[in-house]
Amino acid sequence: MVRSRILSAVSLVLLAALVFLPAASFGAAKSIKVGVYGGYFKDSFDKHIFPDFTKETGIQVESVAEPTGEAWLVQLEQAAKAGVAPADVNMIAQTPMLRGQKTNLWMPLDLKKIPNHKNLLPVFIHKYPDGRVDGIGAVSWYITLVSNTKVFPEAPKSWADMWAADKKDKLGLLALASNSFLLEVTAKTFFGGTQILDTREGIQKALDKLAALKPNVKLWYRDEAQFEQALKAGEIPMGQYYHDVATLAAKEHPVRSTFPKEGGILDSGIWAVTKACKKVEEAHVFINYMSRPDIQKKLALKVGTAPTVKRELTGLTDAEFAAVSSEIPPILPRYDIYTGELSDWINQKWTEMITR
Amino acid sequence: MIAERPQGALARLTLLYPAAVLLVFFVIPFGIMLAVSFFRREPGGFYLVEFSLANYGNLFTALFGRVLAFSLLISAFCALLCVAAGFPFTYLLTRMPRRRQVVWLVILVSVLSLSAVIVAFAWSIMLSQTAGVSNLFVRLGLLDRPQSWSPGFWALTCGMCYVAFPYTVLVLYPPLARLDPHLPEAARTLGASPLVTFFTVIVGSLRSAIVAALVMVFAFNLGTYLIPQILGKPQHWTLSVLITDEAIYRSNLPLAAAMAVFFMGVSLALVGMAMLGGRRRPGGAA
Numbered sequence: 001m002v003r004s005r006i007l008s009a010v011s012l013v014l015l016a017a018l019v020f021l022p023a024a025s026f027g028a029a030k031s032i033k034v035g036v037y038g039g040y041f042k043d044s045f046d047k048h049i050f051p052d053f054t055k056e057t058g059i060q061v062e063s064v065a066e067p068t069g070e071a072w073l074v075q076l077e078q079a080a081k082a083g084v085a086p087a088d089v090n091m092i093a094q095t096p097m098l099r100g101q102k103t104n105l106w107m108p109l110d111l112k113k114i115p116n117h118k119n120l121l122p123v124f125i126h127k128y129p130d131g132r133v134d135g136i137g138a139v140s141w142y143i144t145l146v147s148n149t150k151v152f153p154e155a156p157k158s159w160a161d162m163w164a165a166d167k168k169d170k171l172g173l174l175a176l177a178s179n180s181f182l183l184e185v186t187a188k189t190f191f192g193g194t195q196i197l198d199t200r201e202g203i204q205k206a207l208d209k210l211a212a213l214k215p216n217v218k219l220w221y222r223d224e225a226q227f228e229q230a231l232k233a234g235e236i237p238m239g240q241y242y243h244d245v246a247t248l249a250a251k252e253h254p255v256r257s258t259f260p261k262e263g264g265i266l267d268s269g270i271w272a273v274t275k276a277c278k279k280v281e282e283a284h285v286f287i288n289y290m291s292r293p294d295i296q297k298k299l300a301l302k303v304g305t306a307p308t309v310k311r312e313l314t315g316l317t318d319a320e321f322a323a324v325s326s327e328i329p330p331i332l333p334r335y336d337i338y339t340g341e342l343s344d345w346i347n348q349k350w351t352e353m354i355t356r
Numbered sequence: 357m358i359a360e361r362p363q364g365a366l367a368r369l370t371l372l373y374p375a376a377v378l379l380v381f382f383v384i385p386f387g388i389m390l391a392v393s394f395f396r397r398e399p400g401g402f403y404l405v406e407f408s409l410a411n412y413g414n415l416f417t418a419l420f421g422r423v424l425a426f427s428l429l430i431s432a433f434c435a436l437l438c439v440a441a442g443f444p445f446t447y448l449l450t451r452m453p454r455r456r457q458v459v460w461l462v463i464l465v466s467v468l469s470l471s472a473v474i475v476a477f478a479w480s481i482m483l484s485q486t487a488g489v490s491n492l493f494v495r496l497g498l499l500d501r502p503q504s505w506s507p508g509f510w511a512l513t514c515g516m517c518y519v520a521f522p523y524t525v526l527v528l529y530p531p532l533a534r535l536d537p538h539l540p541e542a543a544r545t546l547g548a549s550p551l552v553t554f555f556t557v558i559v560g561s562l563r564s565a566i567v568a569a570l571v572m573v574f575a576f577n578l579g580t581y582l583i584p585q586i587l588g589k590p591q592h593w594t595l596s597v598l599i600t601d602e603a604i605y606r607s608n609l610p611l612a613a614a615m616a617v618f619f620m621g622v623s624l625a626l627v628g629m630a631m632l633g634g635r636r637r638p639g640g641a642a
Contacts, residue, residue: 070607077402099607102401175590176605219507220590226480233486235504339400347606351598352419355590 031060032282035072035087037269038065041139044303053289059282070096073105076274080105085276089283091138091269094335095178097126100272102339106134107273113284116291119309123332126270136287137308139299140268142243142259142325143174143181149254151237159189159260162238167216172227172239175220177350178338180240181265181331186210188262188331197334203346211353220354231255240265244304247323259326266330268308300324393613403610411614420598420615424622427594431577434516435524435570441517442524443532443566447558449525450533461529464522472519476586479515480506483587512588516580524573531565571630578623595619 034050036042042065050061064087066072073096079086092100100106111117111133117125124137145156151170156162162171174180186206187194196202218236221227228245230236232253243264246257271290273283289295293313299305300316306325307314314321337346396408449460482488485504493499505511539561543553559566581596588594595615603612 071604074402074607096607099401102398175585176601178605218504222585226477226586229481230484233484235484235486341399343399343606344397344608347601347608348417348419351601355419355423355593 030058030282031062032089032279032286033062033064033085033087034286035064035066035090037068037091041091041303048298048302049290049295053286057285057289059285061286066090068093070099072096073100076100077103077105080274080276083276085274085278088277088279089271089273089286092135092272093269094267094333095338097135097270097272098335098339100274101128101134105274107275107277107280108132108134109136109273109287110284113281114288114291116288119291119293119296119313121308121310123266124268124270124308126272135270135272136291138269138271138290139303139305140266140308141305142264142266142330143240144243144246144257144264145260146231146239146241146246146255146257148231148234148237149256151234155256155258156238157258157261159185159262161260162216163213164216167238169216169218170236170238171213171217172219172221172230172236172241173217174240175222175354177346181267181333182210182240183207183337183346184331184333185240185262185265189260194332194334197337200342200345203337203342204349207349207353214354243306244324248304259328261328263328263330264326266306266332389613390617392609393617395610397608397610402607408610411610412618414611415614415618423593423595423598424619426592427578427596427619428622428626430512430516430592430594431574431580434513434520434577435573437513437517438520438524438573439528439566439569442521442528442569443559444554446525446528446532447554450529450535461526464525467518467522468526472580472582473586475519476515476583479511479518480586483511483514507587507589507592509588509592512584512592515583515587516577519580519583520573520577523576524569527569527572528565531562535562567630567633571627574630575623575627578619 036045042063046063126135128134183206184194186209187196190209243257249255271287293309296307296309297314300307394407395403396406398404483506485502490502494502540553540557543557584592584594584597599612599615602608
């Protein structure tokens with residue numbers, strides 16, 4: 001009895017699969033998988049962005065939580081070798097973007113199908129060395145100089161303030177060269193710009209200058225929550241942190257985020273499509289949609305990211321714009337040095353510098 | 357002890373299960389790691405499947421030596437502290453009535469169930485200037501003003517010992533529970549003081565159990581990687597932290613694998629030496 005029931009159930013499922021499979025694959029033509037950083041970003045996109053996109057274009061979105069860091073790139077590489085794309089469009093950080101170029105992982109994008117690319121700031125059109133476009137800016141955010149208003153009633157003006165003697169044992173900084181971008185900050189603040197990082201000697205100079213900062217650093221953090229908690233409490237009253245989160249925290253805690261006169265650090269994620277993607281048309285439609293000024297405005301207001309399009313197109317008020325960005329020219333990270341010939345040497349020297 | 361070797365096809369079959377589990381969950385992953393440690397690193401990319409000894413060559417730096425030495429020392433130090441505190445604790449625990457023993461053991465096991473993140477965060481708040489225990493000391497008149505004790509070496513030691521202590525007790529519990537209560541009683545009858553009895557009779561007859569506990573807690577501590585990040589300064593980061601940085605943040609899997617293999621080799625050698633030392637000592641109970 002039981003056995004025959006199971007058998008009939010199995011055959012029913014098989015029959016259903018036969019009937020519905022063609023329909024399902026037809027439906028799949030109007031759907032797309034989008035990889036977004038898991039957690040805050042994915043939740044925000046699921047809530048504020050994807051439903052409206054589907055309403056407008058009829059394309060269903062399935063969001064895939066991807067890990068930050070470079071783990072997702074490893075998975076994309078392996079999958080592409082097997083001809084599979086875990087997601088059709090992926091939010092990719094800048095350094096893994098460059099790593100993927102080495103293996104030609106990214107499918108070149110057709111700008112004719114992304115007319116909204118004209119709205120973008122030039123830095124947000126990412127290209128292969130030979131000029132083919134391989135990515136379009138997705139979201140960007142600033143890392144700024146944050147401080148506790150109770151401990152430091154006066155706002156700092158420059159990144160150089162971190163080196164001042166009265167900051168001894170008071171700073172919280174990110175722990176890695178490639179996520180703190182402190183080499184770039186040092187280069188811009190003390191050596192006239194990040195071009196000094198082109199050579200080994202220049203990088204060494206910046207590292208030496210940074211070594212002088214060490215007595216002032218209480219915490220080299222990897223975990224954002226650890227620093228945020230200490231900053232709010234005044235335990236570690238100054239440091240570098242994400243402008244959007246700090247602005248949010250400032251509503252209830254004695255915290256401020258300052259764009260130093262040398263500029264905040266502008267970091268960003270990119271929409272990229274791997275060569276294994278089979279929904280190229282939909283991917284272009286999605287990227288074009290995300291580059292619209294009104295969508296970028298919505299992201300700024302709801303998610304707190306800095307717009308990737310020109311400011312005047314967004315219609316953000318001064319206060320709204322200041323909450324996510326600044327008119328001061330930013331410090332642009334030198335992602336190339338973290339994937340170039342010197343990358344292993346830089347990492348080695350960096351770790352030696354901070355652990356000594 | 358097994359008196360007879362298992363016989364028959366069925367007995368052999370049951371041995372296949374642990375063998376298969378070992379193969380799938382240990383031998384194969386370790387084999388992959390060993391293989392990757394010999395692949396060639398491609399700067400700015402991933403790795404190429406070519407034989408290379410460069411990853412092991414790159415290990416011979418002052419930085420790696422320093423971090424390796426620190427990882428071994430802090431693990432050994434915390435193992436010593438845990439066994440020194442855990443041995444008398446467990447001894448007293450085994451003398452308690454059954455019911456109270458169970459309560460204590462449940463509390464200890466529940467500590468083990470806490471994630472390292474929670475433990476590290478709790479300690480960093482407890483040792484902080486703004487909300488930490490130093491405020492209590494100020495109120496008691498022991499300190500002039502609150503102080504910040506985290507991150508630092510002692511904060512790290514507290515965090516690591518907190519996680520390792522329940523484990524130590526669980527390792528020491530079986531041999532101490534099996535200890536014949538007549539032994540200390542006999543020593544007391546012959547005129548030894550309680551302290552002398554404890555150190556000569558109880559510690560003496562369980563020397564090999566103590567060495568085994570030291571070794572197991574030491575090995576347990578070697579794997580710690582979240583606690584040093586949160587409670588330690590950069591000079592207190594252990595090798596596990598550096599391995600994670602290489603693998604996750606720098607996509608340098610070959611170097612990370614080489615570091616892990618080397619680390620494991622050194623740890624195994626140390627553990628082996630400790631076990632041999634514990635066994636060969638004349639008069640040892642093993």
